[in-house]
Amino acid sequence: MQAESVIPYSLDITFYKLKMIKMHTVTPWSATAQADIENSEILWEKKILSYTYQFYNTGDSLWIVVVMPDNGKIAFRAAFAMNSCFEVTNLFEDQDTIIVVLNSRLGTYEVRVDFTSAEVPVLHYTTSFTANVPLLMPFWPRDIIPLTQSGNIANTAGTIHMEQFGSRSGLLFASITKPQTGSFFYFQNLTSLSEYCEATETESKNTVGGSWPEIGFQLPTTDKLPLPAGKAFTISNAYVVLHNEIFEQTTIICEHFLNNLVTIYKLLEQPRIEYHNWPEIAQKVVSDLKNNKGSWTQKQGLPYLNAYLCDYETPPESMVQLAVLAPFKEYEKWSGEKQPICEDLTKGLPAFYDEKINCINRWLPSMVDKLDESEEQKTEMVMDSWYLHHPLMNLARLALRGDKTAEKLVLDSIEYAIRTAHHFNYEWPVFYNMETLEVIKKETAPGAGGERDVPGAYAHLMLLLFKLTKEKRYLHEAEKAAKKLEGLGLNILYQANNTAFAAGALLELFKITNKKLYLDLSYTCLTGLFKNIQLYDCRYGFGKNYTNFFSIFPLNDAPYIAAYEEMEVYAALSEYIVQAEDVEILPALRTLIPEFIKYAVGRIAYYYPAMLPLDMISEKVKTGEVQADLWIPLEDLYNGWEKSGQVGQEVYGAGMAFGVVPRQYIKIGDEFLLFVDYPIIHQSKRGNTVSIKLDGNKDLNCNLKIIKIKNSSIKMKVLQDKQTQKPFTANANIHEYKISGQGTVKIQW
DSSP states (O other), rough: HHHHHHHHHHHHHHHHHHHHHHSSOOHHHHHHHHHHHSSSSSEEEEEEEEEEEEEOOOEEEEEEEEEEEEEEEEEEEEETTTOOOEEEEEEEEETTEEEEEEEEEEEEEEEEEOOOOOOSSSEEEEEEEEESOOOOOOOOOSSSEEEEESSOOOGGGGEEEEOOTTSOHHHHHHHHEEOHHHHHEEEOGGGGGGGHHHTTTTTTTTEEETTTTTTEEEOOSSSOOOOOBBHHHEEEEEEEEEEEEOOOOOHHHHHHHHHHHHHTTSSSOOOOOOOOOHHHHHHHHHHHHOGGGGGEEETEEEEEOOSBBTTOOOOOHHHHHHHHHHHHHHHHHTTTOOOOHHHHHHHGHHHHHHHTTTTSSSSGGHHHHHHHOSSTTTTTTTHHHHHHHHHHHHHHHHTTTTOHHHHHHHHHHHHHHHHHHHHHHTOOOOOOTTTTOOOOEEOOOOTTTOOOHHHHHHHHHHHHHHHHHHOOOHHHHHHHHHTTTTGGGOOOBHHHHHHHHHHHHHHHHHHHHOHHHHHHHHHHHHHHHHEEEEEEEEOOOOOGGOOOTTTTBBTTTTTSSSSHHHHHHHHHHHHHHHTTSOOOOTTTHHHHHHHHHHHHHHHHHHGGGGSSOGBBBBBBOOSOOOOOOOSSSBBBEEEEEBBBBOOOOBBGGGHHHHHHHHEEEEETTTTTTEEEESSSSSEEEEEEEEEEEEEEESEEEEEEEEOSSOOOOOOOEEEEEEEEEEOEEEOOEEEEEEESEEEEEEEEE
């Protein structure tokens, strides 16, 4: 009897342990949450569409429970009383808004809940807190937990498709797979948290995420300054889009992510657009490049741009010369004036051709003896994979505009690039030896793979060569590389500008081949970009000194935004929306891309240190030096409490103004300029009429300005889709209009 009783008991313990291993661990602030909710009375209940919303006061938390159409449940903690208990002092309903006022021993809370009338169900709750005494808050629980029909939340399962990293948007997109509840897209508007962060000297980065099943937003904990008493601070401003389905396929996840982001974007209070005189900035950049010796190095009588201001130790790089030359040539054409610097830079390009490999090299071959090997890539013949293709892209662009020096260099180099692609089977490592093709560094991190989006950049290069030569082998190369992006899923982005080029190349391949795979992969690239943005305005610390809404980070894990990469994303996405004119792309992209362009044009001027207060510029610089009065951009801008310019002042970002002016300004003789901050799809001039086509969201606005250059008075008529537009501001020098983001605009005089 004893033996018979021991065996089942032992098996039972083993089974119990196995069950415990599969279950998630939880903290005390969630362990009893489901039981607390089930044992509490419903404060308020309402059904909207097929979703039921229930409010519960469980003592230390106010919960909003969403009952899904199939009876699955998700709970959102709208308020947390810390070590106190809530007393509901008021609850009232005004149409689609519910306001709950809560008192605790520590302070007063007001929770405002809105149910928007969007096409998909959106829950929006905002919580403010007024402390009775100054408070340090060392802990705060996350605000989302999945609920079960019966049992323990630790026995749930789900997939987090994406979440906030660093200072990016405070979003979380997840599917609840056990029980089969559905999916939700959560967005915390971190702009609203700025006053709290300023008062407590905290930051809003890494606030949305968590470990299953405790996920969502976690209020930054205070360890420096207490939250002041007697003032209401917004401590949460959350939007939730709900879905019945569970998403698994990358294409479906990407489509819903982009759609959800637009749904939330339209509900956000967006910051004011700032205008900067980019033609004037471009002239300042030209002057500083001409006159400041810190930008240049001489070799054999030829001038070369330094990568960073006053960095004379590092040899010149081909990427740096071409990163400035390519947009500078665009500006030269726009201005109608020859730019001597363009001629100087062009003369120096052939010296980068390295006969050892029959290709242009990253470093000027005659100066490789100056490489100090302080970094892996600062070694002779060591190539960072994307650095091979980037200069070749710009050479191809220049060649397409008729530059014979660039055409010879790119055609002489392209066979090496193709041979390298074949050697690596279109999957590039991080670093390799250019002569032997030996891999020096295979992966960005263990298990993360190499530079994942380089196949897309290579495809873009091949399509440029296809346009230049009409040889179909380049088209075939582009397709072979593009197919390597399949299967990377949401981890496709390595470096934002290369991912943007990849998106454009994939769109072109779709237009040429009509293969939907390429359009889907293009959306995956764009998802990688838009999940890497900062869709809020940081108004605390040094971040309050400049507009940072809709910034994009250069890498998945970069702690700062970067001038050159942002400029290239801006240029690539401007071209994307032009190329998409005759393609039925996702409607969400006709909102996100033009809006990104609009904010980029108003925002990236703050990379110039002359636009910033001196106290937010770092005294310590990694490379070269910073001259704050110089119109050369800082590489790195931080928001929050970190100073900017820690990396240096990047000369290779000097083409920023040269890229903006030709894309956003139209010259009308020598008398006037037209400025539009949306991508211009087409422009034409007939007689005394300029026509501009826009292809964004018709329900959103962009800015049109008529700017006087000389002494003529502004006597112009603006029509959009045949409707006369009135300026919202008009004086002798400028007339400003708000126009729809979609339609044809005519300016007549």
